Each structure stands twice: as structure tokens, then as C-alpha cells.
Amino acid sequence: MRILVLVTALLALVTTPVRAERVLTVGALLDLSGPAALLGVPVKNGMEMRFAEANARGELPGITLKLLAEDTGYDPKRAILAARKLIERDGAIAFLSNLGTPVVLATMPEILRRERLHLFPFSPHEATYAPLHPLKFQIYAPYRSYMDPTVRAVLRRHPQVRRVCTLVQDDEFGEEVSAGVRAGLERTGLPLTREARHARGATDFTGQIARLREASCELVALGTLVRETVAILRTADEMGWKPLFLTSASAYSDQTHTLGGAAVEGLYGVTNPIRIPYREGASPELLAWLDAYRDRYGMEANVWSAMGYVAAELLVRAIATATEPTPVAIAQALERLDYPGDLFGSPRYRFSPTEHLGQRTGGELTRIEQGRWVSLERLDEPARETLKK
Template structure:
């Protein structure tokens, strides 16, 4: 998910420059010892949205991470060390994210960053975070930059937007007979990643990319874009949109009597989309890298987790909570494997040794290696049916 910051580019540049100096100083000050690790605790940092446009992701993912930490700490922690999570509000704004990361790294002396929300926020923070020697584990974004270019301190858990779209197009062509492929995408870095995936997959399958249309993240009228795509005789529209701008164009097409298939990706995979009023998204296809559980079909383990979450926080867990639990559980697994004499190098070695890990929700099998820091490129295909996401296929990827 992405949104342009309300602060000026000049202000963001100034903050980033100041932070870069602080990050470098911190790295020098920490030479010769393991930052964020004592005999009794491991300090984990997180910058996320607690009060902005993506707060439903940020608040719930942070809460789920805390819940998992509380559970492991109640059992004595990891090799006798308690985990401590420090969460800072980035308000889904780049300058705020840089400020938050600067505090976490230099004042709070974190061992690693986990669950940081937002592609532009991670991209702004990462260069100096990595210079400071602070790993970035399982950021909540499906952008390829979270593991590419390869860096020993960057780990991403699941499939990217690019992976998902390519796999989704392949499935739709094979199973729905799609031949006239079009795309509607945000005129942002996020949207352009979707466009690149559509271009690459249609080229690989020797199919035409018939038409394209763009929108701004704040657009509310999609009549012109839908009319343009309809005139091109598309039979599949691939969407590089987020929550609201996935609902509106799909609903617009249906109101116009245009009933071709639409395919989204994990930025659309939110119950807000499936449950849109009046069944506005009924029939929409969406790719995602994980599974959103529903209580009546969930396993006893997941139901118990849902109950614990609601008892502690007073609301049902959403997809953000699923992300938070899954990433923290995987991190704890790696910390346990790293051993009592914890260092960054030993944690990286432990991560790279993980093969065949799977979360409690039935997500894809996750494996890493010395030259592989993306846990999985597999995705699941869902369709909105009667107000909920129903799995149609998965796991799938475009290479298989």
C-alpha cells in the first residue's frame, strides 16, 4: 500500500539526511557488541501506522505481535531472554517513518526491525538501517524491494505483488480462457510494479496487452477508465489498486453492465473489499500470499488464537493481525534456532536454515537459503462469494 506524504519533499530530505548521520554514528558506537541483546531481553523495533490511513493494518499487526510475544515470554522467553517490542507510529508518512526508525535504532538500540509497514516507508529507512547493521524482518508490504536487491539483512516472508499478478494471469488464461488482457493501475510506484508484472506475463504467454488505464489513489470516479477498457474489448482487467480504488472501479463496471473478470492482488485482500455494501465486489478475483481465516471454517488452533486476540483487544482479528502473528511466530522460530549465544550473524544463519515452515493459517510453505531471502513466491487465488473470500486455487506460482 502506498500514499503520498502530506509533508514536503524538502522536509523529508532534511529528516533523512539527519537520520543518516545518526545511523552512521550508531553503527560505530555499537561496534564490538550485540546491540539490543542483553542477558535478559531481546529488543525488537517496529515502525507502523497507528493513526493514519493504514492504521487498520498497523494497529492490528502490532497487537498480534504483542500477543505472540506475551505468550512466549510467559513460557520464559527465548533461551531465557524475554522479547520486548517497541512500536512507533509512522502515520503512513515517509518523514515520520524516518524519525521513528532513527529513534528505534539510536535511542532504543533495537536488535532488529520487524513488521515495518509500507513500501515507501521501508524504502526510505532501509539504506541507513542496513548501514547500521539492523536486520529488516518481514515488512508488511509485498514489494520486491523488500528482498531485492539481495542483502544479507533483508528477509521477506511471502509472495510479492509481482509474483501474485503473474501467477494470477497464468491461472486465468489456463482456466478462464482469458485472451484480451488489460490493466487498471495506480499512477504510483506500486501501480507500476503491477504494470510490469502484466507486461512480463503477457509477453511470456505471447498474449497482447490490449489496453491500459491509470488512476490517482484518491480518485472516486472511474467512469472514463472503465469506458476506455470496455471499448478495447478486454476479457480480463488486472488491477493495480488498493482497497477503495479496487471497490469503486469494479462496482462501476458492473453498474455499466460490463461483466468481464477483474483480478487484484494482496493490497485488495481485505474483508473491507469482500464485504463491500450491497455486494458491490461479488465475483472479484484476488491473489494473496496468505489466508484470511473465517471462524466457521478455521482450524481449532486458529479459532483459539482468534479468541485470545479478541479477549485481549476487544475486537476480532483482521488480515493485519494475521500478518502480525505469522511474522512474529516465524521470527521466534528463528530466534530459538539461533541458540543462546545470539548474534546477528547467528540469527541470519538460523533464518537461512529454515526449510518447510508453515504458519497456523495454512499459508504457503516457507523456506530460505544463503542466497534466498524471500520465504515463498507462491500465492492463493480467491473470489468474492457472498461477502467473503473463497479460495479457488493455490498455492500457485507463475513458474510452475
């Protein structure tokens, strides 16, 4: 009898599933030392912070999340090697917020071939969500898509505007912004009055401004980066010309108003998709988050930290509802996910088995008022055909 009890007890011990803590490794190919290190470090911090919270609160029973960020230096060769290392040595099941189009385009084919998730990369390239692949997802809308509702929103606020022009950088980025503006104008029935371009890295815009002024443009849509945007608005200001200006999310940065001062007052922009987390006027929740971030990293959070945090949030939610913690099951959970928005002003993110781009509106229309970006309204959906080239 004693033996029977012993055997039963032993059997029970052997057959009881021991819930071992499983570590899920998430990789990130970030620029921590190269030209985009100013973005890479806060993105990494934001993701790390969300994972640490999930682990501390036990949000994912039996699962510990681990973030491994590799430094690419914005170099595709190093990125490919880093991706292989994360897959082969560390067994990363997902890549989150990989940074930079050259890095993303170089590493995505291999990551997908090795059946790992490729989530929310910082690249506006269409290839990050199309053609549809079960394991790739994106939440940042491409320029072509969000400039359409953005330009229409500005025109609704200024119904008297009849002459719309563009001034864009002479490359693919500028062309994409320009295509989005043209789509928006088509839907409102206005023609594009004049197009001007500038070389990458240009510092003098007097020629372009003079030509646009000659065409009596009332709204100028810019496909330019922060420094160029500031220079253009300053030049126009110095020449005493005051049309409406609208810029893409590439210049939605606190640097724009810090550098531009009075010359950039009234500039329209778009968040795509998250608000700059200003401390002044922040909600209590946002303030608490900003404090937690500062306590953890000894520096102030910026919009990139918030983007990293939100990307990690989506992944945590998907893992929580996935049937098992595998790439395919997590992808299916993402397809069912409906994210209503958050304290950072994220738009609603929704995916489906046929749609892996979480939002296409660009988020909110904003304007620089008294030296800071102020959110004005939520943008509506772009035309479906805008996305087709």
C-alpha cells in the same frame, strides 16, 4: 581442611555460569496515529501476542522477547528519529514489520549500517530484499512477481478467454501490477489487448470502462486499491458489462465485499500471503487463536493481526535455532529456516544464503463467493525473469 572446602565451594559458586535472563528487544516502526493506523495497531498486537506466548511458554530458554513499537505517523522524519532511539536507547537487535514504503526506505539504510536485522517490512518495494544483504529479509512478494502466476491461474480456469486488459492506478504501484500481468501473459502466449489508467484518488471510471468494453475485454486485471476496485466493479455492473475481473492483493480485504455487495461477486484476488481469518467456517485451531486474540485485546483479529503474528513466529523460530542471539547468528538461522505454512494459509517460506525473499507466488488465488473471499488454489512460482526489470 575446612578452609579448603570453603574455598572450593566459593570457587564453584564463582565459576558456575549464572544463566541470567537475557532480554532481546525487537523494534517496530508502525503507524499508530496516521493514515495507516488501521494496519499498525493490529500488526503490533499480533506480534506482541506471539512474543508473549513465547515468553510464557519458555520457548526460548534464557531469553525474554520484548517488543517496542514506535509511532511514525507514516512520516519518514519521525521514523528516522524513532529508529535511532530504538537502536541507541533500547538496543533493539531487530526491526520487525516496519510499516509503509516511505518509512521503510528512509530507515532501512541506517538500520543495516548499524548492523540490526531488518525483517519482513510491510512494503512491496524490491529494495527490501535486493540487492542481497546479510541482515535484510522479506516474506511479502512484490506485485511484479505474484501477478504473473495469479493471472495464469485465472486463465487456466477460463481457457476460453483470449482478450486480457488492465486498468491500473497511474503510478509506480499500477505500473508494477501491470508488469506482472504482462509477464504472465507472455508465458501463456496471449497479447495484452488494452491498457487503461486512472489518476490516484479518482472516483469516476465510466470513461475507462467504456474504452475497455469497446475493446471487448474478457478479463480485466486491476491495479487498484479497495475503494477504486469497488467503484470500478459497480460502474461495470451498472453499465451491464460482465467480464472477469482480477485484482491485486491491495484489494484483498473484507472491505471489498462489505462495500461492494453483489457487484463484486466473482471478483478474483490473491492473498499475498495470508488468508483473511473469517470466524465463520474457521478451523478449530484458527477459532482458538481468534478467541485468544479477542480475549487479549477486546477486539476481533483481522488479516493484519495474523500477518504480525506470523512475522513474529518466523523470528521466534529463527532465534530458537540460532547459535547465539545476535543479529548475524539469527540471520544465518533464518537462511536455514523452512517454514511449511500454518493455520492462516501462509505459503511455504524458505530463505537461503543467496535468497532473502521467502516466497514469490503471492500465496493463494481467491474469489468473492456469496459475500466473502474463498481460497481456490495455491499459486505456483513466477518466472525467474519476471523479477528482473
